Amino acid sequence: MNKRADESEQAVIRSRLSLKSAYSLRFLFSLPVLLLILFTAVLISAISHYHGQRAAAHFERGYSQEVGNRIEGQLVRFFSIQRLLLETNRRSLLAGDLSADQPLEMLRRFSVQISSLPSLTIISFGREDGAYVGASRDLESNDVTLMTALPENGDVLRTYRLASDFGVGDLVEDLGHYDPRVRGWYSAALESEGPVWYPVYRYFYENSLGMGLSVRVENEQGVVGVLSSDVALNQVSRYLQEESIGQKGIAFITEGQGALLATSTGDPVYQVENDQYIRIHAIDSQNSLLRAAAIAMASQTEMPSQTRFRHESQEYLLNYREFVDPLGLRLKIAVVLPRAEYMTFVNRNLQQTLWFSFAAMLLAGLVALWLAGWLVRPVTLLKRRALALSDKDWSQPPLPCTPVREVNELTDAYEVMARHLRELFESLEYKVNERTAELAQKTRFANQQRNLLASLLVDQTLSKESIQALACRLVAEVSETMEVQRAGIWLLSDAGDGFRCISLYEAGQLKPSEHLVLSHDEYPRYVEHILRHGWLNAEDVLSHDATADLVEPYLRPLGIGAMLDAGIRSGGRLVGVICLEHVGGSRHWLPDEEVFVSTIATIMGQSISAFERRQDERKLRLAASVFANSYEAIMISDAENIIVDVNPAFTRITGYEAQEIIGKHPSILRSGKHSDEYFDAIYSSLNDQDHWRGEIWDRRKNGEIYPKIMSVAAVRDDNGKVLHHVSVFSDISQLKEQEEALQHMALYDSLTGVPNRRLLAERLQLAITRSRRTGKLVAVCYLDLDNFKPINDSLGHAAGDALLVEVARRFNEILRGGDTLARLGGDEFVLLLCDLEEPVQVELIMSRVQTAISTPFMLDGHEVLVSTSIGITFFPDDDSDGDTLLRHADQAMYIAKQAGRNRYAIYNPETEQID
Numbered sequence: 007m008n009k010r011a012d013e014s015e016q017a018v019i020r021s022r023l024s025l026k027s028a029y030s031l032r033f034l035f036s037l038p039v040l041l042l043i044l045f046t047a048v049l050i051s052a053i054s055h056y057h058g059q060r061a062a063a064h065f066e067r068g069y070s071q072e073v074g075n076r077i078e079g080q081l082v083r084f085f086s087i088q089r090l091l092l093e094t095n096r097r098s099l100l101a102g103d104l105s106a107d108q109p110l111e112m113l114r115r116f117s118v119q120i121s122s123l124p125s126l127t128i129i130s131f132g133r134e135d136g137a138y139v140g141a142s143r144d145l146e147s148n149d150v151t152l153m154t155a156l157p158e159n160g161d162v163l164r165t166y167r168l169a170s171d172f173g174v175g176d177l178v179e180d181l182g183h184y185d186p187r188v189r190g191w192y193s194a195a196l197e198s199e200g201p202v203w204y205p206v207y208r209y210f211y212e213n214s215l216g217m218g219l220s221v222r223v224e225n226e227q228g229v230v231g232v233l234s235s236d237v238a239l240n241q242v243s244r245y246l247q248e249e250s251i252g253q254k255g256i257a258f259i260t261e262g263q264g265a266l267l268a269t270s271t272g273d274p275v276y277q278v279e280n281d282q283y284i285r286i287h288a289i290d291s292q293n294s295l296l297r298a299a300a301i302a303m304a305s306q307t308e309m310p311s312q313t314r315f316r317h318e319s320q321e322y323l324l325n326y327r328e329f330v331d332p333l334g335l336r337l338k339i340a341v342v343l344p345r346a347e348y349m350t351f352v353n354r355n356l357q358q359t360l361w362f363s364f365a366a367m368l369l370a371g372l373v374a375l376w377l378a379g380w381l382v383r384p385v386t387l388l389k390r391r392a393l394a395l396s397d398k399d400w401s402q403p404p405l406p407c408t409p410v411r412e413v414n415e416l417t418d419a420y421e422v423m424a425r426h427l428r429e430l431f432e433s434l435e436y437k438v439n440e441r442t443a444e445l446a447q448k449t450r451f452a453n454q455q456r457n458l459l460a461s462l463l464v465d466q467t468l469s470k471e472s473i474q475a476l477a478c479r480l481v482a483e484v485s486e487t488m489e490v491q492r493a494g495i496w497l498l499s500d501a502g503d504g505f506r507c508i509s510l511y512e513a514g515q516l517k518p519s520e521h522l523v524l525s526h527d528e529y530p531r532y533v534e535h536i537l538r539h540g541w542l543n544a545e546d547v548l549s550h551d552a553t554a555d556l557v558e559p560y561l562r563p564l565g566i567g568a569m570l571d572a573g574i575r576s577g578g579r580l581v582g583v584i585c586l587e588h589v590g591g592s593r594h595w596l597p598d599e600e601v602f603v604s605t606i607a608t609i610m611g612q613s614i615s616a617f618e619r620r621q622d623e624r625k626l627r628l629a630a631s632v633f634a635n636s637y638e639a640i641m642i643s644d645a646e647n648i649i650v651d652v653n654p655a656f657t658r659i660t661g662y663e664a665q666e667i668i669g670k671h672p673s674i675l676r677s678g679k680h681s682d683e684y685f686d687a688i689y690s691s692l693n694d695q696d697h698w699r700g701e702i703w704d705r706r707k708n709g710e711i712y713p714k715i716m717s718v719a720a721v722r723d724d725n726g727k728v729l730h731h732v733s734v735f736s737d738i739s740q741l742k743e744q745e746e747a748l749q750h751m752a753l754y755d756s757l758t759g760v761p762n763r764r765l766l767a768e769r770l771q772l773a774i775t776r777s778r779r780t781g782k783l784v785a786v787c788y789l790d791l792d793n794f795k796p797i798n799d800s801l802g803h804a805a806g807d808a809l810l811v812e813v814a815r816r817f818n819e820i821l822r823g824g825d826t827l828a829r830l831g832g833d834e835f836v837l838l839l840c841d842l843e844e845p846v847q848v849e850l851i852m853s854r855v856q857t858a859i860s861t862p863f864m865l866d867g868h869e870v871l872v873s874t875s876i877g878i879t880f881f882p883d884d885d886s887d888g889d890t891l892l893r894h895a896d897q898a899m900y901i902a903k904q905a906g907r908n909r910y911a912i913y914n915p916e917t918e919q920i921d
Contacts, residue, residue, distance in 0.1 A: 053392045071323035088219045088235045109139045116141035117172040128236035132186030154278045155184040195220040195232040214240035246270035255343040320346040477509035492587035540573030546592040568593035576614040641733040661707030677703040677711045696720040712739045712789035751823040755829040758814035766828035770888040783842035788877040788895035791833035805865040816858045875902040876910035884915040
């Protein structure tokens, strides 16, 4: 196109040069005319340069505003996904579609979500009893890792690989004890009524910062736990680095106080000093341009705004604004562009104009004075055209042709320059309008999705509609929102071998769908793919493996080019699929569209679950019997001990549905903890006394072993023949756990976990009895920390508690297998050493104790030195009871303190003095 335009311009110039009436002034020379023409050329160049600068500045401001809009739109996308995801999972927990007591199902849900949402890095859930499950994404390898810290595993944080079915794969490693209740994201959610952003933290998978959103889940019984989702801010930095900001432009994002969150320069946003994580503010950045921009931004009071500043003898434009999240998160976005980069084309056009103008003016200087009158008019028109050009007025008529060839060449050169400038401005305006329209379209689509989801989530009539009516409503609204020509909802058959369409929306209206069936026999690839993965993203259905057997009978006749299917789950199982079909060529499905369709599928699944629950409730109301409403589990078996019926409480306790357990022998519930003789005794009691009652350990369907209290009665006919056995039992797991917890609290110190005074007294009495039988020595060592009170007062009780925990840990590392460390209270500990051959063994142990405790402690960044004073007494040399031995050791300890501390003293029972 440009080549043809240049050829046409050259043709115009040649036509004007060929005018027979044109005259040449080569043989004449006039200095005044030459000076006048040179002045005119300089004036034209100055005007062009001035307005070129204005045009470049206008483009620069508009471009920086566009970059800021794109960055803000990306942040809106990142954070809205987190909010929508948390709200969806929270509602699933409250509705019962997702259970906090089923961590594996919850992990499966998290793995599907984090795999389909590349903007997220962590999705997790902390239960109120300390259990923790989560899924995280490695941003470098994009691998998904599953994490658990469950009470039955000792609250040890374990990581697993993601299985192909989005379940738990191989164990990767154990990372130690993990309690979510002491984490900032958990406590932040408990203190807030709704979703809350918790402070930026150091993301543990790579050198990055993390930003998270958490919300507590609370039902009528209280707090169930806390849901959270995190975004690694490296993703924002990568987006900024990939964003087009010119050759030397930069962009960065800060918090309200100026701390960096992400940069396009790749500079660090935090540093580590002495194992401490320290945030870097923009004004302290290693990048001098970023630092200068932060200083310029700090001096401004309005937001948003643009300002210019100089750095290293260059001028830059700073465009900054404030991003405010609906939940109160406030960020600042800054875009910096170098002015010189956008002045290049102005300077280049100016140079070309000067060369062309001056060449023409030198030739025109030969024109005679008597032709000067003819030159005045075109030059005046040229000036007016230049002024009109500065206002982007392209409607000016062509400049008239003169008899002077040089003047015609000047006007032609100006026309060429004006045409080039016009094409340049039109190209820039087209690109700006195109980007603006694209952004507006994406914004409109996102708003339509949010509005539809918001209306569905708050619509109270969803749970009251029938499945058929709800499906018709959803396909119509989703089809219009997603701008697809066909949308349908297919439910899985009872046999699980195909899908039946219950609602079809095509070309703006509902269509009959009773005859539409996708059976496994006819379309095996598609059905197997949906049953296995629960998801299908086919941007080109003609080349996708899962849709190969649908092409000829279904897709090609209808002209379908792309499909997006999301599985509908109810009660943790796949019950159907929502299918979007694009008529025409292939179509790229955006991540936002995938998330939207998945959310609609979740809403449909929740509605199906609600419908099924209503059906179950009707059945329960009709069968108002003790069997159906009993809180205790009831199992009925026949004379051959084959199960014939169970009640809902049985399913709740064991995990087995009625159809899974009926027809089987009760031995399927055995835990393996009881011998065959134990069960023979039960059957003997039933045969002799027609009943049995006691505690027994059984196994749930998920493999968990639990205790229960059970009563079994034999039902006989009139002839005494056994007809049935009726078993009634209750789960007493919580009662057992409470008993164990109470026993632990009664015998162990709550802070350090070592035995308390009560357990120490029991073990001391056992040690005395053993010593009298074996003749070996027992040493009672009473320890008190020196200078503990000043440390506790100066650094706080939390630091003092941490010091006591570390002291107990070091003592335990020194003790032998049969020795005991106990804490009596405060900073007082007792070491009980048994089976000693001679007292010198105690002296060696005390030496190791003092060496271990003399090593400095680190408390909240402070180095602390402590020592210990020890009092010792030996049994049977000191032939006293346990309380007297402790009192004698205590007296020896006080003597050691009075003697200068950091030493030990031994009680002499013969003189009742201290050695």
